Amino acid sequence: MAQGLTTYTYPTIGEKKIFIMGTDYSSIDSGTFAFTNVTTQWFNGYFETTTGVVGDSINYLCYLNAGIYQLFVLSILGAARGIIRCSIDGTSLGTYDTYDASTRSNMLLDYPAFTITAPKVVTINFYATGKNAGSSDERMAITYIDIYQRGLL
C-alpha cells in the first residue's frame, strides 16, 4: 500500500463525533423533565428534572458502529444536584456527583470509555441514583451529550 493511504474496512466506518441535545431524548422512564432557560449556560439552558428524586431516568437512542467511544455530558453543578449514573444498554459507565455548594455552569461530566463490539442502536440512559449529603435534591441537568470514537476495533 502506498504510504499515507489508508484502507478502511468494515466495521471501522463510524460516525466519529455524535452530538445529542439534552432535549432530544427518545423516552423518559420516570420523572418530569423540562427545558430550563439559563443564560450563562451554553445553548441558553439545559434539560432537567424539575423535581429531582431517586429513580428519575431518561433515555437517548443512538446508532453506533463497532469501536471504542468516550462520552461527555455538558451539565451544571449546584446545591440541588444529584448523583447521575450513565449506562449504555444497561451497563453502567459509572456515576457522577453533580453537587456543588455553588452553581457552576458548563461543567463537563467525563464518563469512562466504553466499547461497542458490533454496529447497533444503543440506549444511553441517565439515572438519578441519589445525592450528596450536602445536596437538597437529586436533580439532573443535560445541555448536550457528546460522543466521540477514540479507538477502532
Next chain:
Amino acid sequence: MHSHSKIYSEDTGEGHIFIAPWAYNSITQGTWTFLSSSNSLFYFLYTNTSAAIHDQIDYMVYLSKGTYTFRSYYRTDTDNGICAFWLDYISQGWIDANAAASTMNLWTIANIVVTSSNLHTVSLHLQGKTGTQYRWEFTHIFLFRTA
C-alpha cells in the same frame, strides 16, 4: 482492491441526527428567518415570516436504511398553522400548532422507514391552518434510528 479504496458497510449508521434550522439545503417557498426568543433553547426560534400556505424549507441529510423517529420542538400560537414533515417529498405526518396559548411542544413521528442508504431530503411544509395564519416556529429537528 485499489490501495486507497474505502469500503462502506450497508450497516453504517448515522448516530443521532441533529439538524439546525438554518442549515437548510433549499427553500422551496417563503421567507424563513431567525426570531429572537430569549427563553428558548439556542435563544431563538426559526420561522417563516411569509406565513403563506405551501411555505416549505428543505434539508438534505444522509440516512442509512433503517427505522427512524422524527422529532422537533415547535411553538403553538393563534397564528401558527398545520405543518407536515416530508421525507423525499412524501408526507410522514402533520401537526396543528394553532392554540390560544403560546407554548413549546415536542412533535413526534415514529416508525419512519428508510429503505435505501442515501442522501435524502426532509422538509417542513405548511399545508393548512385552523388559526389565523400559516406560521411555523421551531428550534430544530432531530432524527434517531430505532431499528
